[in-house]
Amino acid sequence: MRGLCVIQIKNLTKYYGKHLALNSVDLEVEQGEVFGFIGPNGAGKTTTLRILLGLLRKDAGEVSLLGGDPWRDAVALHRRLAYVPGDVNLWPHLSGGEVIDLLARLRGGFDQSRRDELVKRFELDPTKQCRTYSKGNRQKVALIAALVSDVELFILDEPTSGLDPLMEAIFRECVGEFKRAGKTVLLSSQILAEVEALCDRISIIKEGKIVETGTLTELRHLTRTSVSVETGQPITGLSELPGVHNLSIDGARAQFNVDADAINSVLRCLVQFDVRALTCTPPTLEDLFLRYYKLQPRGSTP
Amino acid sequence: MKMKGFTGTGALIRLILRRDRFLLLACVVLPALLAVTEAATFNHLYPTAALRQVIASEFASSPAEVALLGPIYAPTIGGLTAWRWSMFNALLVGLGSLLFVIRHTRTEEEAGQFELLGSTVVGHNAALSASMIVTIGADLMIGALVTCGLIGVGLPITGSVALGLSAAAIGWTFAAVAGVAAQLTESAGAAKGIAIVVLGLSYLLRAIGDMNEHGGMYWLSRLSPIGWMSLIRPFADERWWIFVLFISLVIVLTVAAFAISSRRDMGAGILRPRPGPAAASPRLRSPLALAWRLHRGTLLAWTAGFAVYGAMSGGFAKTASDQLAGNLQLKNLLAQMGGSSRLSDGFLTLFLTLFCQVAAIYAVMAALQMQTEEMEARLDPVLATSVSRLWWATSYVLLAAVGTAIVLAAFSLPAGLAYGLSIGNVGYELPRVLAAAMAYLPAILVMVGIAVALYGLMPRFTFVSWGAVLGIVLLELLGKILQVNQSTLNISPFTHVPNVLVGEVSVMPLIWLAVVAFALTVIGLVGLRRRSIG
Numbered sequence: 098m099r100g101l102c103v104i105q106i107k108n109l110t111k112y113y114g115k116h117l118a119l120n121s122v123d124l125e126v127e128q129g130e131v132f133g134f135i136g137p138n139g140a141g142k143t144t145t146l147r148i149l150l151g152l153l154r155k156d157a158g159e160v161s162l163l164g165g166d167p168w169r170d171a172v173a174l175h176r177r178l179a180y181v182p183g184d185v186n187l188w189p190h191l192s193g194g195e196v197i198d199l200l201a202r203l204r205g206g207f208d209q210s211r212r213d214e215l216v217k218r219f220e221l222d223p224t225k226q227c228r229t230y231s232k233g234n235r236q237k238v239a240l241i242a243a244l245v246s247d248v249e250l251f252i253l254d255e256p257t258s259g260l261d262p263l264m265e266a267i268f269r270e271c272v273g274e275f276k277r278a279g280k281t282v283l284l285s286s287q288i289l290a291e292v293e294a295l296c297d298r299i300s301i302i303k304e305g306k307i308v309e310t311g312t313l314t315e316l317r318h319l320t321r322t323s324v325s326v327e328t329g330q331p332i333t334g335l336s337e338l339p340g341v342h343n344l345s346i347d348g349a350r351a352q353f354n355v356d357a358d359a360i361n362s363v364l365r366c367l368v369q370f371d372v373r374a375l376t377c378t379p380p381t382l383e384d385l386f387l388r389y390y391k392l393q394p395r396g397s398t399p
Numbered sequence: 400m401k402m403k404g405f406t407g408t409g410a411l412i413r414l415i416l417r418r419d420r421f422l423l424l425a426c427v428v429l430p431a432l433l434a435v436t437e438a439a440t441f442n443h444l445y446p447t448a449a450l451r452q453v454i455a456s457e458f459a460s461s462p463a464e465v466a467l468l469g470p471i472y473a474p475t476i477g478g479l480t481a482w483r484w485s486m487f488n489a490l491l492v493g494l495g496s497l498l499f500v501i502r503h504t505r506t507e508e509e510a511g512q513f514e515l516l517g518s519t520v521v522g523h524n525a526a527l528s529a530s531m532i533v534t535i536g537a538d539l540m541i542g543a544l545v546t547c548g549l550i551g552v553g554l555p556i557t558g559s560v561a562l563g564l565s566a567a568a569i570g571w572t573f574a575a576v577a578g579v580a581a582q583l584t585e586s587a588g589a590a591k592g593i594a595i596v597v598l599g600l601s602y603l604l605r606a607i608g609d610m611n612e613h614g615g616m617y618w619l620s621r622l623s624p625i626g627w628m629s630l631i632r633p634f635a636d637e638r639w640w641i642f643v644l645f646i647s648l649v650i651v652l653t654v655a656a657f658a659i660s661s662r663r664d665m666g667a668g669i670l671r672p673r674p675g676p677a678a679a680s681p682r683l684r685s686p687l688a689l690a691w692r693l694h695r696g697t698l699l700a701w702t703a704g705f706a707v708y709g710a711m712s713g714g715f716a717k718t719a720s721d722q723l724a725g726n727l728q729l730k731n732l733l734a735q736m737g738g739s740s741r742l743s744d745g746f747l748t749l750f751l752t753l754f755c756q757v758a759a760i761y762a763v764m765a766a767l768q769m770q771t772e773e774m775e776a777r778l779d780p781v782l783a784t785s786v787s788r789l790w791w792a793t794s795y796v797l798l799a800a801v802g803t804a805i806v807l808a809a810f811s812l813p814a815g816l817a818y819g820l821s822i823g824n825v826g827y828e829l830p831r832v833l834a835a836a837m838a839y840l841p842a843i844l845v846m847v848g849i850a851v852a853l854y855g856l857m858p859r860f861t862f863v864s865w866g867a868v869l870g871i872v873l874l875e876l877l878g879k880i881l882q883v884n885q886s887t888l889n890i891s892p893f894t895h896v897p898n899v900l901v902g903e904v905s906v907m908p909l910i911w912l913a914v915v916a917f918a919l920t921v922i923g924l925v926g927l928r929r930r931s932i933g
Contacts, residue, residue, distance in 0.1 A: 205785055
């Protein structure tokens with residue numbers, strides 16, 4: 098069932114001078130889902146999020162956030178969302194506790210017991226001045242300041258960068274709690290394991306363009322299983338089969354990638370050559386990611 | 400001390416020179432320019448030995464002058480130049496040197512830039528030694544340029560060398576003080592604070608000592624490096640052995656700095672930072688409260704500084720006018736500037752204009768704190784809450800306006816009080832001086848308006864507002880001397896401020912200035928609402 102759209106972006110385009118930062122981006126995030134937004138540095142993740150927050154002007158396209166216009170209705174909309182910036186910069190002479198309270202109050206107030214609980218869970222010392230915090234601790238301050246708010250939508254720009262694995266686990270717990278409470282989370286990330294663990298749906302952005310969107314299962318379906326096989330007789334005819342890629346044959350050994358819908362026909366072909374050993378590796382998000390970012394030469398379509 | 404701690408010093412020196420070449424150039428040239436200008440001014444104003452004798456004894460008999468600038472040792476052009484130049488430049492060179500050392504040691508360390516450098520082949524003492532070497536070299540350049548400049552305008556070589564070296568010695572001393580301070584605290588701000596307090600105390604000890612030269616407390620100035628500087632007596636039977644004192648002190652401090660630097664951890668200090676509050680005060684809940692929290696320390700410092708100089712100026716106006724009553728030339732000059740027949744009013748007007756220009760610097764700086772917040776990316780999280788851009792920016796403008804009013808009051812209240820006390824009519828003088836200062840508020844707010852308009856419309860060009868402040872200062876200082884025509888003078892908002900001290904009371908110009916300031920601010924705020932952030 099498709100729910101209500103919390104975020105709806107159509108044909109969003111943004112230039113920085115002459116540089117095309119976003120090239121007609123489409124994105125839809127539904128109520129109650131955890132949506133992963135992945136892509137390497139400079140792909141346009143932060144630009145998209147900052148347009149959603151009404152910090153940047155768009156050049157073209159339509160953006161709707163919680164039913165409003167993020168530029169025009171910024172103040173009213175921001176009461177209903179919380180944001181963690183990608184680069185956390187805090188006021189050097191304020192303590193972590195002060196920053197948490199200030200940001201949460203500016204958003205519209207917070208629950209004191211929830212705040213104390215989060216400070217304890219993330220093991221933050223709130224009395225230290227922000228300039229003395231490490232990167233991870235600054236990240237914790239920004240995270241707590243966002244997570245403490247009782248809002249409908251969380252926009253998190255690489256929220257776990259600099260956190261240790263323990264704190265990352267606590268962050269995942271928090272996101273799980275939000276999900277059960279029916280809240281929506283837009284999570285930009287580079288940590289694919291985190292996205293795999295948390296997200297219902299994913300969009301991959303590359304050079305300002307969304308290249309793939311779907312659930313992890315759907316995306317896996319799109320990509321290829323890598324197969325390594327050893328046979329009794331030399332393999333022939335494999336290269337003619339549709340859906341076989343990057344084939345390398347070394348006598349009775351072969352390695353190749355195969356499209357999901359071609360697996361059956363490939364197996365049928367292999368059986369003729371007396372299969373001795375067979376390894377199939379299902380695609381991970383990482384394969385998917387690398388496929389878009391490394392193996393594909395610029396400009397070509399997958 | 401192991402030599403390997405210094406690996407990479409050469410590379411860091413090149414890096415510092417590359418990064419700060421223009422800053423260094425400006426700082427090195429300025430003291431020499433001031434020295435040459437002052438020598439030329441004395442030459443021009445007091446061409447005869449008799450006139451110089453008179454002026455020297457008049458200045459020397461004023462406690463305020465002696466407190467501010469120290470004693471005069473010789474009524475010659477050299478002696479007068481050394482007197483007029485030394486104390487101000489001691490502060491200038493001392494401050495520049497200490498800030499420069501901390502900039503390239505603790506500031507970088509606090510920002511975490513050494514983590515990167517420290518993991519390469521750069522020793523843990525390299526930053527300290529590189530910044531000290533560059534600073535000591537720059538101070539030596541200052542000394543050399545001052546010496547050459549003064550010899551160039553025809554002053555005796557020995558005295559010129561002594562004066563130039565005395566400035567270099569002050570620079571070295573405070574570079575070394577900063578070297579130690581940078582080891583003590585984890586924060587660059589606190590390290591600067593420590594070093595500046597040492598500089599301020601040195602100046603204060605000297606001031607008290609010099610005022611009591613024939614009393615019981617003369618020895619206080621002997622404890623202060625700035626006191627030593629004037630004891631060198633350039634152009635008046637120089638005492639070269641004082642330099643031994645300087646060099647010994649510099650060596651002791653430098654060894655101490657390196658000893659601490661070799662033993663401490665990267666990023667750590669000797670003094671532990673104080674913990675802050677675990678929760679925000681209930682008042683910290685609006686952009687205005689945040690802006691106030693970020694700005695209050697700065698405002699306090701400016702208020703204190705203006706109050707001290709206000710009291711000094713007020714107290715000095717009467718003394719100076721009494722003593723200069725005989726000097727027709729100076730009287731005419733001041734009367735021209737103040738437009739008043741009362742000499743003390745002329746002095747007060749002079750001080751007031753000067754300090755209102757400094758207040759304009761404060762005001763523009765306070766308003767442009769907005770831009771710092773945006774550039775340091777601290778604005779994003781605030782605007783991502785339900786704070787509107789308008790409300791956020793208005794907080795800073797409001798604070799700049801109120802802060803300027805406070806700073807003007809901080810100057811004019813003690814000035815009016817001291818002046819009133821000195822002529823025995825506080826009830827009349829205090830409100831008059833206060834009103835005269837407050838009359839500058841709308842003109843200063845025009846400068847704030849220019850800064851806000853630029854920030855809202857063209858944030859890359861906010862530096863133009865500093866150009867505007869500089870232009871106005873130059874027009875005020877040189878306009879009448881260079882006989883700039885009135886229509887050019889009228890560009891400056893300061894030209895339209897009525898001189899309340901001489902009885903000009905016209906409200907219309909103030910209203911017009913306020914309207915212009917308001918309009919510029921509105922333009923800036925509208926521009927900010929329409930542009931992208933960051």
